Amino acid sequence: MIRKPEYVFARDTEWAALSRFVESEALSTRLGVVSGRRRQGKTFLLNALVEAVGGFYFAASEDTETEGLRRFGEALAFHAGGGGRYQFDNWDQAIDRLYATVPDGIVVIDEFPYLTKASPVLPSLFQRALDPGGIARRSRTKTLLCGSAMSVMGGLLAGDAALRGRASLELVVSPMDYLTAARFWGCDSDHELAVLLHSVVGGTPAYRHEFIHSDAPSSLAEFDDWVVRTVLNPVVPLFREARYLLAEETEIRDPALYHAVLGAIATGHNTRGGIAGYLGRPSTHIGHPLTVLEDSRLIHREQDTFRPGKFTYRITEPLITFYESVMRRTWSFLERGLAGQAWEVSRSGFLSQVVGPHFEELCREFTIANSLDLFGELPGQVSPGVVPDPSDRRSIQVDVAAVAPGEAGARPRVIALGEAKWGKVMGLRHLERLRRAGELLAVKGYDTEGTSLLCYSGAGFDAELRAAAARDGRIVLVDLPRLYGRAAG
Structure with a gap:
């Protein structure tokens, strides 16, 4: 197996899967799909892989098709060792040049959904390149398509999608489990603090350093102060992160409605009828938002063990639950810098509506493991x-x-x-x-x-x-x- 760099914390299972894909000698192993919600470390992991084995890495952004082709041409020319950029009129030309320039090794295209949004034909072009007679078949290059828009990435290999049946790897980079997260935050010996922290930030690694300047509570006694100076602080990036998580999903076009659905679930109205009643809408009107949130992996539908056909919904991202239960109710106070007062009136609700249900979920995880x-x-x-x-x-x-x-x-x-x-x-x-x-x-x-x-x-x-x-x-x-x-x- 390719040696995992020491700076990559945990992620042994994901690294092993990527290593097997890269080192496979099978000619059929040509395409892999890597997905996962934002901030889980996908880019960090793939960059480490490219550094370890060499290869071409391109990070897409929200560009028009012309801008995307220009940026891709610049990155490919740089990889080839020349100056300037390759000029492409369309993605047909770009893909042909890609496999001619990288005839062996790894190609990583990160945030692939940005490219498909501007150029919906891209999956079909990669299909043609990967099919018998395609240009990718004339090389030993392995391609990894990566993205955070879960609804888009999930559709790449589903149903009658162009790339269905072409991938040899379908890797989802999930949040760290609660045990790994406790070690990551350095609180694995302070169990109560570990539960409280996980109830707020879950197992998302980016929240540990980038979003809060590596500020972590050193003890249970410091937890309240930590919440006030980080999560509830308007100048800290984590403050608006829950809103951004929803806004970044391409299928969500009415954020207010989706926040209302999430707010209902976060406050215990977790059945379809309960959500509809909380919103004051017929249950038939919330089917689409629930489906989109499920496809985005922001909520999970659980079947009642003893009542067939009965389901409850839970939010999969703890930070969103925290936002809907604590922050959204006191938002005007938080924006005015009154985080201490907002937390004082919200703490009891946090323990009952956030920590209590989250602890139940941790107990189910423990039971399964x-x-x-x-x-x-x-x-x-x-x-x-x-x-x-x-x-x-x-x-x-x-x-x-x-x-x-x-x-x-x-x-x-x-x-x-x-x-x-x-x-x-x-x-x-x-x-x-x-x-x-x-x-x-x-x-x-x-x-x-x-x-x-x-x-x-x-x-x-x-x-x-x-x-x-x-x-x-x-x-x-x-x-x-x-x-x-x-x-x-």
Whole structure:
């Protein structure tokens, strides 16, 4: 494998995939597609790759077709070692010259969606170059097309798209997981701080240095001051980043509507009907915004474990949740430099509306990653679920429900039921809720004979619950040290 530079933090899986693509001797390995939301380090990673193996790198920008061709010609001429630039009248000529100039090695075209916006025919031209008889077939060059507009990049290889079936690599550079992010921010031994930080900035690496001048809280006691001087500070780039993330998606033409949808989800109105009610619109009118936000990977639709056809939505970028729940409500105060006062009135809402749901998501991630250790098997699904309780006409919200893969003719088997509480010490009453949920599911035909009961807490467990767990191996307690066990190790 190509040696990863020391300055590239983590990203071992992504680097290994790129290395295999570059080093492949197969003649069919010619095209790769690299995508991911902005600020995840795609450009940083691809630049490191080009520096390691050599090759041609071109970063597109929002240009007209003529300007794009001019910039491309200048970059290609520079790569060839000459002065001036190549003159191209169209992208046919540019692609022909590209593969003639780079007959071997790597070609990286970054922010490819900018080029396709001005020149929609580009994917078809690359298809022709890559097909038998095309100019790319006369070289050993490998091409990587990269972009941040997820809806555009996702469509390059989908359905009847021109490049479908041509790519040997389809790599999505995702945010770092919560364990890696804790190490990246230097708080892997301060677990409460790690959760709070991840609830704001998630696993996006650019937010650690470029956006806040490498300013990171050194302890939990400094977190509030850090929020005020960075995220809520109008002179710091991170302040408007959530707005830019939405504006940069090319398919979003009515930002106010999309912010309203995100605001609904961030404040707990996370079903289709709930979002529509929050917006005061018929549910049929929000289908398109939800689809665009899903395609952009800004929201994720989760199926209710126990109610087929029922879905909830969650925002995938923590900074957007923070913006919609905290910043958008106090925006006029923040712009006037009253960040301290705005945070003072918003902090309790941050803990309940942002950190609480985010902690539940971290618990689901932990369960998926550690399912073999916890249960000795891999679940078919780990997601939240709702169990109706007809005895008091209420429902039991199960934060973490793990169900075994379906088997023909067998009852669906529940591997685990879990409840997550961020700021509460958990006790036997929380355990009884899970037991009650298991009893109700058994009546509905689920197999709950060996179901584990999981309690996740950011504040710990009382003595009675700990004693119950010591007696019964099916009761599993996960506190913050266990949640961050791998990071701490």
